[in-house]
Amino acid sequence: MTAQFHTAFQDFVADAQWTPAWLKGLRQRSYDRFVEQGLPTRQDENWKYTSTRSLSEASFGLSRKTEISNIVVDRLSVKDSSRIVFVNGAYKSELSILPDDIEVSALNDVLDDDQDLIQPLFDEEGDSFTALNQAFFSTGVMVRVKKNSIVKKPLQLLFVQSVEDAPSMVSPRNIVFVEGGAQVKIIESHFGQTKNFTNAVTDVFVKDAAHCQYILERSIGNETRYVSKHCFHIGRDAQVETFNLALGGRLNRSHLEFRLNAPGAYAKLDGLYIARDDNHIDNVTEVMHLSHHTNSAQLYKGVLEGKSRAVFNGRITIVKDAQQVDAQQLNKNLLMSPDAEVDSRPQLAIDANDVKCSHGATIGQIDAQELFYLQSRCISREDAKRMLATAFIGDVVGRISGTHFTKHVQDVLQSFGGARN
Numbered sequence: 001m002t003a004q005f006h007t008a009f010q011d012f013v014a015d016a017q018w019t020p021a022w023l024k025g026l027r028q029r030s031y032d033r034f035v036e037q038g039l040p041t042r043q044d045e046n047w048k049y050t051s052t053r054s055l056s057e058a059s060f061g062l063s064r065k066t067e068i069s070n071i072v073v074d075r076l077s078v079k080d081s082s083r084i085v086f087v088n089g090a091y092k093s094e095l096s097i098l099p100d101d102i103e104v105s106a107l108n109d110v111l112d113d114d115q116d117l118i119q120p121l122f123d124e125e126g127d128s129f130t131a132l133n134q135a136f137f138s139t140g141v142m143v144r145v146k147k148n149s150i151v152k153k154p155l156q157l158l159f160v161q162s163v164e165d166a167p168s169m170v171s172p173r174n175i176v177f178v179e180g181g182a183q184v185k186i187i188e189s190h191f192g193q194t195k196n197f198t199n200a201v202t203d204v205f206v207k208d209a210a211h212c213q214y215i216l217e218r219s220i221g222n223e224t225r226y227v228s229k230h231c232f233h234i235g236r237d238a239q240v241e242t243f244n245l246a247l248g249g250r251l252n253r254s255h256l257e258f259r260l261n262a263p264g265a266y267a268k269l270d271g272l273y274i275a276r277d278d279n280h281i282d283n284v285t286e287v288m289h290l291s292h293h294t295n296s297a298q299l300y301k302g303v304l305e306g307k308s309r310a311v312f313n314g315r316i317t318i319v320k321d322a323q324q325v326d327a328q329q330l331n332k333n334l335l336m337s338p339d340a341e342v343d344s345r346p347q348l349a350i351d352a353n354d355v356k357c358s359h360g361a362t363i364g365q366i367d368a369q370e371l372f373y374l375q376s377r378c379i380s381r382e383d384a385k386r387m388l389a390t391a392f393i394g395d396v397v398g399r400i401s402g403t404h405f406t407k408h409v410q411d412v413l414q415s416f417g418g419a420r421n
Helices: 003-014 021-037 070-076 115-121 128-136 368-375 381-398 403-418
Strands: 082-087 103-106 141-145 155-160 168-170 173-178 183-192 197-206 211-220 225-234 239-247 251-260 266-275 280-289 295-304 309-318 325-335 341-350 355-365
Touching (some): 003 128, 021 115, 128 197, 173 183, 183 197, 183 403, 197 239, 211 225, 211 251, 225 239, 239 251, 280 295, 295 309, 295 341, 309 325, 309 355, 341 355, 368 381
Parallel strands (some): 141 173, 168 197, 211 239, 309 341, 325 355
């Protein structure tokens, strides 16, 4: 199941610009580990409801085409924001608008200069997709937000795919450092209507008393594959606020891990996923309360149409002696079609006795009476269903902080809905 990556790896390591001396051994060990583990199967508990067949049946080469118009980039960008743009994995400085108040570098530009900082971040024991990313990564950013600084403009990490002759694989690696007392807003965007495969890994370190708002969005085509792992390391009295938007995709899977490491750490996890046709969207959230007096709250909502399928796999872990923890989790799903399917698995693992926790899930269909009422007002059945779906997702979209992000997400949702017609 991993043979289709072999030629691409040989071509990749032969290109010296992506393999500084200190990385050669790591890349080879990571690729060997990926081959040994193979792609996950349904026997893996975390992949019980998601198949990797769409990956095992395809061959992915290295990306060659890196051109895209300014008009497309501007349309996908957050208004009044800084941005760093990648097209099929290639950094495009001429399309980027770098910020003045934070340090942002394309990762491949700092692999040698910041070896001592970057090297310890790689995981020698992670899952197969992490290993695959470490073997192939050649794109992504390193962001440094200085202590006590307040970054005024949002920063967008914009990954755009353009159509190539054959499917390719892109492996972004992003590293974000938010120093103590700093405040920053970041949006990581993935767009494309291709047959490509994106395998992304991101680490976000939010130090004591810092605040980071992080939006992850993927609006991708019916043949596009996307897998990612994001890990948030949250310090004392620090806050992380996330919104996870997943639209479309043959395989569209995100795994968000939150490590609340010290008292006062707080994580807010909101998400929205919309699947149609035969899309498959898989959301994994893992919140680890590793200290007393830590809090988390999450709300994920999904809307499913056609023969689509979605998975929500949320786990909250409270370790021994992590007392005075408040952890809330809720997943709600709306089925717009009798052929759509959702598997929801909210989970709690608690090893402390002075905590306040809740978790739950709902799966339902359009209310027939509400639909009839709208139709009786001369609203077509399809328009009525759209109105009810919009009302269903309204509260989770309304939880996004900042009008810049709210407007952008609404525009992306409108574009995704409009593309259907």
